[in-house]
Amino acid sequence: MAGDLVLLTGGTGMIGFRTLVFVLQKGFRVRCAVRNQAGFERIKSLPSISNYVDRLEPVIVPDITAKGAYDEAVQGVKYILHIASPLASPNFTDFENEVIIPAIKGTVGILESAVKPAAKGIKRVVIVSSIVALVPPQAMFGPDPKTYTEADRAPEPQGGYENGMAAYIASKAFALQATEAFVKEKQPEFDVVNICPSYVLGRDETVTDAKQITKGTNGFAVGQLLGSPAPYSVPSASVHLDDVATLLVESLNPRIPGNQCYLATSQAIEGTTWAAAFDIVKRYYPKQVSEGILKVDGKSTSTNPIRFDPSHTEKTFGITFKGYVDQITSIVDHYLVLLGKE
Template sequence: MSKGTVLISGLNGFIAAVTAKYLLENGYSVRGTVRKSSSAAPLVEGPLKSYAQTGALSVVEVPDITVAGAFDEAVKGVNAIAHLASPVSFNFDDPDPIIKAAVDGTKTLLNSAVKAGPQVKTFVYLSSIVAIMTADPAPYTFTEKDWNNWAEPTVAEMGKGTPGPVIYSASKAAAEKAFWKFRDDIKPSFTQTALNPVFVIGPALIAPKTAAEVGETVRAIWNIFSGGEFPPPGLTAGLGNTVDVRDVAAQIEYSISHPEETNGERYISSAAVATAQSTADILRKAFPDAKGRIVEGTPGQGYSPDYKLLDKENVQDADGSKAKKLLKGGEYIPHEKSVIDTAKSFAHLV
């Protein structure tokens, strides 16, 4: 017997695909939305084929998530919704369509959820740490009480000249604010929960076929593994606070299966702090044949043995302790395993 049907928006995304597999393995049925059915073919004909054959996995086309009523058919009969579809890039150059897609896509799905009726018990929204990151100077530790209130005004002032990371930050902050405003204004019968992960690493459900297909949040690991120079620190480097995609999937499932406990809550998913040096050290040890390719740097320098924040005076941190309680055993996947498993997923490309 299925535990119920979960609608996952953006099924072919990195986090969404892993989440779908986790839910299916744990007794749920999954209905995934994609812009075009063909984009889900690698999943349906690949790692999720057995679930598609039994009917536990189905795919629905939603060409434009911003159109009113776009999800009306997709939500019929589902018991929970995981809204994971959202534009993700640090190279955006025009804020308007990105913010519109993030905000209107969220509102559209929420409205469809209300129309679907009382069988929809919970709605989990995948936000981001950038919706939390304030402009407070270091040292500062972000918690679920914090809100990004600088990105949207920056976009309003700069327009098309806004840097890509700021556009992305504004889109996530605006969308999550719309998510909670809906709860306050409409007071739907279903519960609402937001997850705010930091950089999500770990193995993709489908390994990339080319270097260009390597996901943006794991690209820093790819660059180091493939022999690139160490990137400078910063948001766009893809280093800093990290969490494994498999943990994010587990936290989404926990939020679905414990709706009353997680109702109205935000959860920062953050397991460890990665640096270029720690990543190189992990990879050089795990892949001895790659030692001649991976930059050595200064082994052991600049990071703690448990991969936590070392420079607490000059860096902002994120507190992932609240979200850790949603995991089986109450612990995140070890950082070394996350880095190694990520590299294994694209080792065939080197």
């Protein structure tokens, strides 16, 4: 496997960049699909891949919704790691064109390119899905007694999205449904693995300014430590960034059964209590707490209980997911380095 060429999308983002680091460290060559050359130059300059740039090349895909967008990118590759997809954002206004269509067309489009004769030789496509593709939307916002696994599926979204988060949830459900329908109908020579993470937390090397430390899902955890908890209740499900990147890279190994979904979430069925971050920083960062750099006396991010069972993934991959302590300390350590207060 080492030396084989991997196409990776989404490398400028949190999950994508960490996965890029891990797959390069495993000895693969990587073709990184980016929207523009500037995006590639930015990630190429980050320290973690400085020793691997000789095995890294860009391919420019300016519009993932365009027909045949990935036709050139997939040629000659053996594996695909498809991570690019719109994230939940309060800035979305056109939910259909900014969220839903890119999620579906980006995913189905790369599969369509992969089955064309010019792409012959691809062995596996690994896609980042989400826990939100597995559960009914209401379970994300209110208590639910059911324990969910990778065998569950969210119902067909019905439209009428109230906000960017609702559109994001629908986009992930649509994309997973479309992926599974594609595999069933086309029966490609390659197989497909879907990784379904919960809220991903950990050191995001693409963040190089302490003011941006709350970017993305890290904000749910670290925002409350800076006096800005999430404005709504967050499901009790989180996973370490390194664990997600590990699953994605290990999914390239043929020992991992294909045409399956794998759930990525930690703390077993009990899940994450977001307010526990206060006790964690009191224990591990007493100096920074006493100096007021980290705040532990304000309002916490509230937790919406929801149960997931990741045991199938842990058994299949032979891992134990890192817990909330590791997740919090990973972000806080990075924050303190950026502040120069470590």
